[in-house]
Amino acid sequence: MIRQSRAAGIGLLISLACALSSATAQKPAQPTQRLPVLYDAKKLGAAALQKREKLLVPKLAGRAANVASATRRPWIDANGWRIGRNPAGKFYYEVPAGKAALALAEAFVYNADAIVKIEEADAAQAETMLAFLRTLPPANWPGVADLGVIDDGSPDIGEVLNLLTRRNLLFRIVKTPAPDLRLNIQLGTQEFPREAAADPSEFVLRVRRQLTDEQRSLRLYGTELVICRMQSDGPHARVHLLNYSGRDMEGVRVRLRSVFGSSSAYAFGVKKVTVEDFALDATGTEFTLDQLGAYTVVDLSAAK
Numbered sequence: 001m002i003r004q005s006r007a008a009g010i011g012l013l014i015s016l017a018c019a020l021s022s023a024t025a026q027k028p029a030q031p032t033q034r035l036p037v038l039y040d041a042k043k044l045g046a047a048a049l050q051k052r053e054k055l056l057v058p059k060l061a062g063r064a065a066n067v068a069s070a071t072r073r074p075w076i077d078a079n080g081w082r083i084g085r086n087p088a089g090k091f092y093y094e095v096p097a098g099k100a101a102l103a104l105a106e107a108f109v110y111n112a113d114a115i116v117k118i119e120e121a122d123a124a125q126a127e128t129m130l131a132f133l134r135t136l137p138p139a140n141w142p143g144v145a146d147l148g149v150i151d152d153g154s155p156d157i158g159e160v161l162n163l164l165t166r167r168n169l170l171f172r173i174v175k176t177p178a179p180d181l182r183l184n185i186q187l188g189t190q191e192f193p194r195e196a197a198a199d200p201s202e203f204v205l206r207v208r209r210q211l212t213d214e215q216r217s218l219r220l221y222g223t224e225l226v227i228c229r230m231q232s233d234g235p236h237a238r239v240h241l242l243n244y245s246g247r248d249m250e251g252v253r254v255r256l257r258s259v260f261g262s263s264s265a266y267a268f269g270v271k272k273v274t275v276e277d278f279a280l281d282a283t284g285t286e287f288t289l290d291q292l293g294a295y296t297v298v299d300l301s302a303a304k
Contacts, residue, residue: 036107105295145172261303269293
């Protein structure tokens with residue numbers, strides 16, 4: 001942690017607040033946060049689901065031992081990029097026992113118009129998650145983004161969006177390059193030739209190197225099985241953490257490229273989550289979450 005004069009400290013807070021504002025500028029406010037809906041066969045027929053896009057079961061997906069892979073990194077089935085690609089879309093999940101809570105949380109985090117069809121064994125867990133979501137303070141703020149991605153609708157860019165999400169590289173889908181973002185990605189340009197996306201993992205690594213870790217609004221340490229989304233109105237921020245591992249975690253470290261002075265944490269699936277080792281330095285804020293269940297929220301306010 002650094003020590004500095006009061007004047008220097010004020011200057012630091014102003015400069016970093018401006019950095020966060022540039023990451024969230026020129027974006028419309030989010031619509032009121034939606035709660036996903038549990039499928040009720042008495043109220044909705046099966047035909048109602050067929051009119052919606054079916055999403056994957058959110059989970060850590062195992063790889064068969066005899067399947068070759070270019071990477072040993074864990075593979076996550078997650079839907080945030082699909083929902084972000086079609087924010088006005090209508091979706092549904094059909095999840096096996098044990099997956100209801102994560103599906104409901106994922107739909108909530110990305111503000112999806114979603115129906116979740118669950119197993120009867122998950123009914124109590126699903127209702128508990130919905131009750132938890134209702135208790136969260138409202139935070140209808142724009143999503144924070146460092147990257148702009150021009151979506152041409154192709155499978156190539158779809159896989160890029162998928163991997164950007166899983167690597168916690170915050171992006172916004174745009175129609176044309178956005179001047180307020182640090183880097184814009186458009187396949188078929190000299191900077192990003194389409195053939196480079198044939199290896200999406202290498203492509204996304206290249207994007208990360210061009211952005212640089214120092215310029216990322218959010219970084220996560222200690223796990224590759226948690227996907228984050230960040231929202232902010234400038235002086236406040238909310239960090240969503242979705243845990244796809246299927247088990248509780250300990251000691252997950254978060255770094256934000258903005259200065260915040262206070263925090264509140266809310267967690268589903270653990271008795272109490274504690275924000276530990278909260279520290280500010282010249283480039284941002286770091287803290288550790290002692291425990292993570294399926295879904296955790298951290299709300300932050302600017303340092304005074």
